[in-house]
Amino acid sequence: MIFMDSKKSYLIADGQHPLVCTDAVRDEIILYNLGAKESARLFAEFERITAKKLNQDDKLDALSGGQKVVLMALLALYSPAPRIEFRHLTHSLDEAIALQILDLIKQCDKEILLRDPS
Amino acid sequence: MITLPAGKREIWPGFTLAIDKPLLFQPGASYYLKGANGSGKSSFIHRVLLPELNGRKDLYVLCLQQQMHLQLYALKAQAAIFKPGFAIREEGDVWRYLWQDLAERQDELPVYVIADEAYNLDIPQDLQRPLCLIYSSHRYQLEAAQILEFVQVSTQETVIHA
Numbered sequence: 683m684i685f686m687d688s689k690k691s692y693l694i695a696d697g698q699h700p701l702v703c704t705d706a707v708r709d710e711i712i713l714y715n716l717g718a719k720e721s722a723r724l725f726a727e728f729e730r731i732t733a734k735k736l737n738q739d740d741k742l743d744a745l746s747g748g749q750k751v752v753l754m755a756l757l758a759l760y761s762p763a764p765r766i767e768f769r770h771l772t773h774s775l776d777e778a779i780a781l782q783i784l785d786l787i788k789q790c791d792k793e794i795l796l797r798d799p800s
Numbered sequence: 801m802i803t804l805p806a807g808k809r810e811i812w813p814g815f816t817l818a819i820d821k822p823l824l825f826q827p828g829a830s831y832y833l834k835g836a837n838g839s840g841k842s843s844f845i846h847r848v849l850l851p852e853l854n855g856r857k858d859l860y861v862l863c864l865q866q867q868m869h870l871q872l873y874a875l876k877a878q879a880a881i882f883k884p885g886f887a888i889r890e891e892g893d894v895w896r897y898l899w900q901d902l903a904e905r906q907d908e909l910p911v912y913v914i915a916d917e918a919y920n921l922d923i924p925q926d927l928q929r930p931l932c933l934i935y936s937s938h939r940y941q942l943e944a945a946q947i948l949e950f951v952q953v954s955t956q957e958t959v960i961h962a
Contacts, residue, residue: 697867698867698868698869699867699869700867732837732838733838733955734838734955744812745838746837746838746839746840746841746842746843747837747842747866747867747916747917748837748838748938749837749838750867752837772938773917773919773938773939774837774866774867774917774938775837775938776835776836776837776938777938778836779836779837780938
């Protein structure tokens with residue numbers, strides 16, 4: 683039985699509720715199906731953008747609201763999903779960080795939609 | 801009126817918020833918490849400001865949380881019990897619900913509105929009680945608001961300049 687046509691569906695990443703899990707970063711990495719190489723890229727980019735070191739054992743609730751959105755964006759970008767729909771992506775981000783995330787999106791070869799219903 | 805004394809406060813092990821001079825929050829004024837992501841604005845709200853306000857009998861607190869889906873679900877549950885039929889689907893509904901609840905109180909106590917990255921500042925034009933507005937946002941800044949600037953001096957410390 684086919685529940686979803688994966689050729690047409692998008693991974694939805696919504697800045698209003700950026701993270702699904704409640705415990706450690708590792709849980710989100712598993713959820714987004716990131717391998718070791720992608721995880722390493724994620725941690726490096728996260729530190730470059732936020733100046734905060736992150737590892738898979740860190741608790742998600744230690745992140746600020748904006749840092750959660752950055753993590754969500756990186757998880758989505760480095761996930762195997764070929765299509766992503768970002769919603770409310772920049773609302774919680776300061777200008778410098780928002781520009782860096784938008785730059786990463788421009789460089790990404792996935793099909794990406796940006797929606798901000800506000 | 802709320803006064804927070806100057807000094808350093810450990811928010812969690814390894815991170816301190818330093819207030820450079822006493823912070824005064826009074827009805828009739830608005831305050832803009834300005835700072836980069838991760839500078840400690842939400843921590844200030846939750847670890848410093850709200851503990852001062854909670855339990856006070858001489859004011860009301862109306863707080864809209866950042867990434868408010870958990871608050872939204874909590875209010876949905878409350879509305880289901882106390883205001884059946886009141887639909888809460890998004891931030892605007894949360895504002896309406898809280899203002900309606902407050903309007904039923906027969907007193908003139910001030911209300912402290914704390915909005916952490918709310919999409920809109922949904923304040924009734926005909927509000928009948930004194931208002932103190934404290935908000936953070938990367939999108940808007942009210943002209944009349946006093947700025948409290950959160951400056952990260954290191955990964956371990958942010959200084960709040962009034």
